[in-house]
Amino acid sequence: MLKRMLIIYNPVAGQRKFHKLMPVAEQVLEEAGFDVTLIPTTEQAKSATKIAKQGVLDGFEFIIAAGGDGTVNEVVNGLMQAPTQPIFGVLPVGTTNDFARALGMAKDPVEALHIIAAGATIKVDVGQANDQYFINNAAGGKITEITYAVKESMKNKIGRLAYLVSGITLLPKLAPKQVRITHDKGVFEGEILLLFGALTNSVGGMEKLCPPAVLNDGYMDLLILKKVSPIKLLKLLASIKNGSHLQSEDVVYVKTKHVEIECDASLNISYDGVYGGETPYILEVLPEKLAILADATRIEHRLQK
Ligand SMILES: Nc1ncnc2c1ncn2[C@@H]1O[C@H](COP(=O)(O)OP(=O)(O)OP(=O)(O)O)[C@@H](O)[C@H]1O
Numbered sequence: 001m002l003k004r005m006l007i008i009y010n011p012v013a014g015q016r017k018f019h020k021l022m023p024v025a026e027q028v029l030e031e032a033g034f035d036v037t038l039i040p041t042t043e044q045a046k047s048a049t050k051i052a053k054q055g056v057l058d059g060f061e062f063i064i065a066a067g068g069d070g071t072v073n074e075v076v077n078g079l080m081q082a083p084t085q086p087i088f089g090v091l092p093v094g095t096t097n098d099f100a101r102a103l104g105m106a107k108d109p110v111e112a113l114h115i116i117a118a119g120a121t122i123k124v125d126v127g128q129a130n131d132q133y134f135i136n137n138a139a140g141g142k143i144t145e146i147t148y149a150v151k152e153s154m155k156n157k158i159g160r161l162a163y164l165v166s167g168i169t170l171l172p173k174l175a176p177k178q179v180r181i182t183h184d185k186g187v188f189e190g191e192i193l194l195l196f197g198a199l200t201n202s203v204g205g206m207e208k209l210c211p212p213a214v215l216n217d218g219y220m221d222l223l224i225l226k227k228v229s230p231i232k233l234l235k236l237l238a239s240i241k242n243g244s245h246l247q248s249e250d251v252v253y254v255k256t257k258h259v260e261i262e263c264d265a266s267l268n269i270s271y272d273g274v275y276g277g278e279t280p281y282i283l284e285v286l287p288e289k290l291a292i293l294a295d296a297t298r299i300e301h302r303l304q305k
Pocket residue numbers: 010011012013014015041042043044045046066067068069070071072093094095096097098155
């Protein structure tokens with residue numbers, strides 16, 4: 001019996017990468033025994049969420065997000081809002097593909113297609129941020145504006161470099177915020193530049209910010225960067241390369257299942273790079289909530305046995 005697979009693809013992601021791949025995708029997956037249906041996302045906000053939710057109701061056994069991290073997040077939200085969750089998959093044809101990298105999907109989309117076609121799955125944690133879901137990270141602070149300040153048009157022209165350009169223009173405007181953050185190990189009160197609740201080690205094209213993050217351990221790695229001078233910030237950013245930032249007195253780093261974020265002045269929160277509004281926010285880990293097509297042998301170090 002053919003296995004019913006829905007591919008929700010973003011036709012404009014990653015400089016329109018999926019367009020060229022479509023015939024190959026259909027061939028590889030049909031040869032592997034999948035009955036493939038393709039639906040494009042639209043300009044309409046959260047279109048992939050709606051398509052995914054309907055896909056579950058229509059009985060697809062496999063739902064694939066073909067796009068960048070924005071599409072992945074929208075599809076995850078659609079699946080999580082549905083009564084049951086089919087097997088999920090990610091075809092990395094976006095600009096940054098942070099989650100796909102954490103999942104060990106090949107950079108080359110054709111190779112990634114073969115991982116999907118093989119049909120092996122792993123279970124991964126999903127995060128809940130108020131009434132939305134994330135699969136990679138939730139973040140707070142001015143620095144997170146880098147991701148949603150990047151214009152689609154700029155990404156289409158210069159790809160990942162767009163994030164760097166946006167980051168450089170935003171750095172001088174970083175403003176610390178007085179917050180109260182409650183986690184499993186205690187309470188942090190003070191001024192911060194940034195907070196991250198990471199389910200994976202892959203953030204904004206980097207893999208060293210939260211290196212110990214495990215995909216299925218039921219914990220998020222909470223990283224809080226306290227207010228520091230610009231010089232200290234540059235030193236800290238440089239220390240990310242060898243991982244020593246995690247030992248800095250200006251960084252709080254804990255594994256936690258639950259986080260509450262309060263800020264009198266209100267703090268912007270994003271989840272998987274999508275703007276999520278302002279505090280108060282509660283972040284929660286839903287352990288091993290989604291089964292995903294992946295090759296576990298490529299990411300053994302990121303999985304709890
Ligand atoms: N048909 C479409 N036309 C224009 N925009 C679209 C369309 N479909 C989706 N979008 C928009 O694309 C954005 C998501 O892009 P996505 O994350 O998939 O790829 P990307 O931007 O290339 O990569 P990344 O998020 O990894 O940087 C969302 O803002 C969504 O509204």
